[in-house]
Amino acid sequence: QVHLLQSGAEVKKPGASVKVSCKASGYSFSSYAIHWLRQAPGQRLEWMGWINAGNGNTKYSQQFQGRVTITSDTSANTAYMELSSLRSEDSALYYCAGGSIFYFYMDVWGKGTTVTVSS
Amino acid sequence: EIVMTQSPATLSVSPGERAIVSCRASQSISRNLAWYQQKAGQAPRLLIYGASTRATGIPARFSGSGSGTEFTLTISSLQSEDFAVYYCQQFNNWPLTFGGGTKVEIK
Numbered sequence: 001q002v003h004l005l006q007s008g009a010e011v012k013k014p015g016a017s018v019k020v021s022c023k024a025s026g027y028s029f030s031s032y033a034i035h036w037l038r039q040a041p042g043q044r045l046e047w048m049g050w051i052n053a054g055n056g057n058t059k060y061s062q063q064f065q066g067r068v069t070i071t072s073d074t075s076a077n078t079a080y081m082e083l084s085s086l087r088s089e090d091s092a093l094y095y096c097a098g099g100s101i102f103y104f105y106m107d108v109w110g111k112g113t114t115v116t117v118s119s
Numbered sequence: 120e121i122v123m124t125q126s127p128a129t130l131s132v133s134p135g136e137r138a139i140v141s142c143r144a145s146q147s148i149s150r151n152l153a154w155y156q157q158k159a160g161q162a163p164r165l166l167i168y169g170a171s172t173r174a175t176g177i178p179a180r181f182s183g184s185g186s187g188t189e190f191t192l193t194i195s196s197l198q199s200e201d202f203a204v205y206y207c208q209q210f211n212n213w214p215l216t217f218g219g220g221t222k223v224e225i226k
Contacts, residue, residue: 035215044206044217044218044219044220045155045163045206045208045217046217047214047215047216047217050215059213061213061214062120062214063214095162095163097162097163103151103168103169103210104210104215105153105165105168105208105210106153106155106163106165106208107165107168107174107175108165109162109163109164110162111161111162112162
C-alpha cells in the first residue's frame with residue numbers, strides 16, 4: 001500500500017528555516033514525483049513545488065522561489081522541503097503528495113505537518 | 120498564473136440528491152484538470168483526473184466533465200460520507216493552481 005509519512009509539527013521563530021520530511025513506502029520511490037503544498041486555515045491549497053524523485057529535477061512556484069528548496073534521498077525513500085526566512089504568514093499545514101512524473105496531479109497524500117511561525 | 124474559480128462556495132444538498140460543482144479556468148487547460156475531496160481534518164483525496172477519469176477506488180456516483188475552461192464535478196446521489204470540501208486543480212501550466220473550494224453540506 002502506497003503511503004507517505006511526514007515529520008512532526010514544528011514551531012519556529014520569524015526569520016528561521018524549517019525542513020519537513022516525507023518518507024514514502026509501498027512503491028518505487030524513484031519512479032514517482034513528490035509535490036509540496038500548503039494550506040492555511042480556511043484557505044485554498046497552495047502548490048509550492050515538485051521534485052522528480054528519480055533524477056532530482058525540481059520546479060518551484062514563483063511565489064516561493066528563492067525561499068524553498070525541495071530535495072530527495074532515494075536511498076532513504078524520502079523527500080524534503082526546506083522553507084527559509086519564515087514569517088507569520090507561513091504558518092500553515094504543509095502536505096507532501098505523490099504523483100506521476102508525467103502528469104501533475106497528486107494521487108497519494110501525506111497527513112500533513114503543521115508549521116507555526118511565532119515570536 | 121492560471122486562476123481557478125469554483126462555484127458555488129457552499130452547496131446545501133439533501134442526502135440522495137445530486138450535487139453539481141463548477142470550476143472555471145482563466146485560460147484553456149485542455150482536459151488537464153483534477154478534482155479532490157477533503158474532509159475536515161484530513162488530507163485531500165484524488166477523485167478525478169484528466170477531467171473525467173475516476174481515480175482508483177472512487178465510486179461511480181462521482182463523475183467529471185468539461186474541457187478548455189469549463190468543468191463540472193457531479194455527485195449523482197449524495198451519501199453521508201460525501202459531505203466535504205471539493206477542490207479543482209489544473210495541471211496544464213506551471214505553477215499548478217487550485218480552486219477556492221466548494222463546501223457540500225447537508226441541507
